Amino acid sequence: MAQPNGELPKIPRRHARVQATPRPMRALSVWLKDGRLVGAFLALVGILALGYGCFHPRFLVTDDVEVRGQRALPTERAKRESGVQGRNVFLLDPREIEARLTKVPYVRRVRVERWLPNHVRLTIFEHFPGVSWCNSASTDERYLVDEEGVILGPEEPEMPEIIYIVNTDPEAAPLRAHGRVDPEAVQTAQQVFSRLSSDLGIALLPFEYEPGRGITAVAADGWRAVFGTAERLDEKVGKLALLLQRGTPFTEVDLRKPNQIYYY
Structure with missing residues (x-):
């Protein structure tokens, strides 16, 4: 209908209606932008790989x-x-x-x-047994020593798990509490005792110690094995075990150089 002034009435313009993005798609778009979707994917891959590793026979095998x-x-x-x-x-x-x-x-x-x-x-x-040390000139005067060679005091009667070391040096200084003996000899005797007695079942008598020569194991069967120190101990024990297994007769074997042993 025309207006009194002769103009046509204005009809409000209607805009085309934009289709709204579905909510799931909007959430996916947001996750892609802030990296959450990538993080979730990587976490899932990690969990699957971990599960694969737990049960696959060739993966994560201890070597x-x-x-x-x-x-x-x-x-x-x-x-x-x-x-x-x-x-x-x-x-x-x-x-x-x-x-x-x-x-x-x-x-x-x-x-x-x-x-x-x-x-x-x-x-x-x-764990190694304690060590009792004495000089050959006074074998009745035995003293307990620790792994550092410190003399703790006289040996108590009926002490269990004691390793005995006799210093064969005739000029050895008298022992006294808080004095010191060769700590390497103490530790060598402990380790040799553990290997020979516990592993090989060899009955041992008191060890002998001589300055410059080190520790000698004395077996109840009558033979002697010069170990010197605990260096390359596994090789030394292996050489001795081989002699015993073969039934090789010997009175003393020098194991201080495992690749060049001497026995008689």
Whole structure:
């Protein structure tokens, strides 16, 4: 209808209606922009990979075993006794591993640590018997010494688990409390005793110590083995065990150089 002034009436213009973005699509767009979707995807991939690693027989299989802390226990024996080689690192039971290794008489406890993808560390804590030291000129005067060679005091009667060392040097100084003896000799005797008595079942008499020659193990069967120090102990014990297994007759064997031993 025309207006009084002759103009046509103005009709309000209607704008085209824009279709709204569905809510799920808007959420997806926001997640893509702020990285949440990528993070969720990566987390899912990680979980799937972890699950795959836990159960796939070829993944995360222990083949890197580190042994530390031990002095007497051979590294290869520790690996073998632990039973971890070739097993899934996630399925290892530290208590089971410690129970296996503490069957060795001189292993007190074991700490088991695991790292991805296939590394296991075994820290061995050993226990050695105490040491009683005396001079050959006065074998009735025996003194307890610690691993550092410090003389603690006279030996108490009926003490269990004692290793005896006799200093054969005729000019050895008299022993007294708070004095010192050769700490390397003390530690060598402890380790040799553990290997020969506990591992090989050899009955031993008191060790002999001589300056410049070191520690000599004396067997109840009558033979003597000069170890000197605990350096390359596993090789020395192996050489001695081989002689005994072969039934080689000898009175004394010098093991101080394992690659060049002498016996008679």
